[in-house]
Amino acid sequence: MTIQAHLESLEKKHGALEEELRTALTSPSSTDRHIYELKRRKLRIKDEMHRIKEMTRH
Structure with missing residues (x-):
């Protein structure tokens, strides 16, 4: 897979x-734990994208 x-x-x-x-934020059945996990996974992906972009700039 290419960069x-x-x-x-x-x-x-x-x-x-x-x-x-x-969707989770608007669903009354979503738990705080589930929302936290989604945010954490999203942030990890964002951080990885940032690292890759920084590596390719240098």
Whole structure:
């Protein structure tokens, strides 16, 4: 997998998590723990995308 393909894959995962988080935030059955996990996973993906972008700039 190329770096660009990996970035695109991460961006898709990030977008899917964003959508899942939006749904969870509006659902009364969502627990705080579930919302926390979604946010944590989303942040990890965002951090990984940032690291990859920084590596390719240098």
